[in-house]
Amino acid sequence: MNDQLRNQTIAMDAVVGKIQQFTIETPSWGYGDSGTRFKVFHWPGAARTLREKLADAAQVNAVTGVCPSVAIHIPWDLEDDWRSVKDYAHGLGLRIGSVNPNLFQEESYRLGSLCHTDKHVRQRAIDHVLECIQIAQAVDSDILSLWLAEGTNYPGQDSLRGRRHRLLESLQAIYAALPAGMRLLIEYKFFEPAFYSTDLPDWGTSLLMAQKLGPQAQVLVDTGHHPQGTNIPQIVTQLLDEDRLGGFHFNDRKYADDDLIVGSLNPFELFCIFNEIIDAGAEENPNVGRIAYMIDQSHNIEPKIEAMVQSVLNIQTAYAKALLVDRVALRSSQEASDVLEGYRVLQAAYETDVRPLLAEVRARQGLDPDPITALRNSGYADRVARERVAVATASGYPGA
Ligand code: RM4
Ligand code: MN
Ligand code: MN
Numbered sequence: 001m002n003d004q005l006r007n008q009t010i011a012m013d014a015v016v017g018k019i020q021q022f023t024i025e026t027p028s029w030g031y032g033d034s035g036t037r038f039k040v041f042h043w044p045g046a047a048r049t050l051r052e053k054l055a056d057a058a059q060v061n062a063v064t065g066v067c068p069s070v071a072i073h074i075p076w077d078l079e080d081d082w083r084s085v086k087d088y089a090h091g092l093g094l095r096i097g098s099v100n101p102n103l104f105q106e107e108s109y110r111l112g113s114l115c116h117t118d119k120h121v122r123q124r125a126i127d128h129v130l131e132c133i134q135i136a137q138a139v140d141s142d143i144l145s146l147w148l149a150e151g152t153n154y155p156g157q158d159s160l161r162g163r164r165h166r167l168l169e170s171l172q173a174i175y176a177a178l179p180a181g182m183r184l185l186i187e188y189k190f191f192e193p194a195f196y197s198t199d200l201p202d203w204g205t206s207l208l209m210a211q212k213l214g215p216q217a218q219v220l221v222d223t224g225h226h227p228q229g230t231n232i233p234q235i236v237t238q239l240l241d242e243d244r245l246g247g248f249h250f251n252d253r254k255y256a257d258d259d260l261i262v263g264s265l266n267p268f269e270l271f272c273i274f275n276e277i278i279d280a281g282a283e284e285n286p287n288v289g290r291i292a293y294m295i296d297q298s299h300n301i302e303p304k305i306e307a308m309v310q311s312v313l314n315i316q317t318a319y320a321k322a323l324l325v326d327r328v329a330l331r332s333s334q335e336a337s338d339v340l341e342g343y344r345v346l347q348a349a350y351e352t353d354v355r356p357l358l359a360e361v362r363a364r365q366g367l368d369p370d371p372i373t374a375l376r377n378s379g380y381a382d383r384v385a386r387e388r389v390a391v392a393t394a395s396g397y398p399g400a
Pocket of ligand 1: 100
C-alpha cells in the first residue's frame with residue numbers, strides 16, 4: 001500500500017467511526033397514531049402503549065444501528081413501574097432518553113401553564129415538571145426537555161412582561177429541583193397554538209432564560225419551529241459559541257410546524273447545520289460533544305416505523321456529507337476572501353454520493369446496507385398490523 005492510499009484508508013476509517021458513533025434518539029410519540037387537527041388516520045399496527053412504541057423503536061435501531069434511545073412524553077407514556085419499563089427497554093437493546101413534560105393538555109392550561117396568571121395553575125404545571133424529573137431519575141435519563149404551548153391570541157390579553165416574569169419564576173423553581181448532571185432543554189417555537197405572542201418564541205428568548213437559570217439549562221432547536229427563511233445554521237453557531245446548544249428536534253417543514261420526515265424538503269439546510277457543528281468541533285468547541293440529536297416527528301399518512309428509519313437515513317446522509325467537507329480548503333478560501341470558492345468546497349462535499357460510504361458503515365456493523373428493505377423484509381410491520389387492534393383516536397375538531 002503506498003502512502004497516499006494508506007492515508008486515504010486512515011481518513012476513511014475515521015469517517016466511518018464517526019458515523020457509527022453518531023446516535024439519534026427517536027420519539028415515542030412518532031410511533032403512535034397522530035395527525036392534523038382535521039383527522040387522525042389510523043395506521044394498521046400503530047403502537048398503542050409505551051411498550052409497543054419501544055418495540056417499534058427497537059426495529060428502527062435494529063436496521064440502522066444508531067438509535068439506542070427513545071424520548072418519552074408524560075402523561076402520554078405514563079407508567080406505574082418505571083423499573084420494569086427500564087428493564088423492558090434494556091431487553092430490547094434500548095434505553096429511555098429525554099423526558100418531555102406535557103404542559104398543554106390540561107383544562108386548566110387554557111391560558112397557559114408556567115406563565116398562567118393564576119399561581120395555582122403555575123404550581124400545578126411546576127409540580128408536573130418536578131414529577132417528570134423524578135421519572136427521568138427513575139429511568140436513568142439525564143435530559144428534561146421542555147416545550148411550552150402558551151402565549152396570547154390578542155394584544156392586551158395579558159401583560160407580556162408579566163408573563164415573562166412568571167415564566168422565569170416557574171423555570172427557576174424547576175431548575176432548583178434539577179439533580180446534578182441533568183440538563184433542562186428549553187425549546188422555542190415562534191407561533192401555534194398561541195397566535196399573537198408565544199412565551200418562548202425564539203432561540204434568543206430561550207437562551208436568555210437558560211443564561212439566567214444556570215449551566216444545566218440549554219436551548220433546544222426544533223428545526224420546524226422557525227419563521228420562513230430563518231437561518232438555522234447561524235442560530236446553531238451562536239448557541240455553540242455561547243456553550244448553550246442542548247440539542248435538536250429534527251423534522252422538516254414547508255409552511256408551519258409540519259413535522260415531516262427529516263431532510264425531505266431542505267436537505268441542504270440540514271447539511272449546513274452539520275457543517276457548522278463539525279466546523280466548531282474541529283476548533284475544539286466544548287459544546288459539540290454533548291449535543292442531543294433527537295427526532296421530533298409525527299406522522300399523519302406515513303407508515304410510522306418506515307418514516308422514522310427514513311429520517312435516520314437522511315440525517316446520516318447529511319452528517320456524512322458534512323464530514324467530507326475539506327476544512328483546510330474552506331478556511332483558506334475564506335481567508336483569501338474568495339466569495340465563491342468556499343461555497344464550491346461545500347458544494348463538492350454535498351454533491352458526493354455517500355451511499356457507498358453508508359453501506360460500508362452498515363456492513364462493518366453487521367447490518368444490511370439497505371435498512372428500508374431490511375425493515376420491509378423483516379415482516380415486522382405485517383405482524384404487528386395483525387396483532388394490534390386499532391384504538392379510536394380523535395382529531396382536534398369536533399365531528400371531523
Ligand atoms: C410540539 C413540540 C414538542 C413536542 C410536541 C408534541 O410542537 O415540537 O417538542 O413535544 O409538539
Ligand atoms: Mn419539538
Ligand atoms: Mn413541533
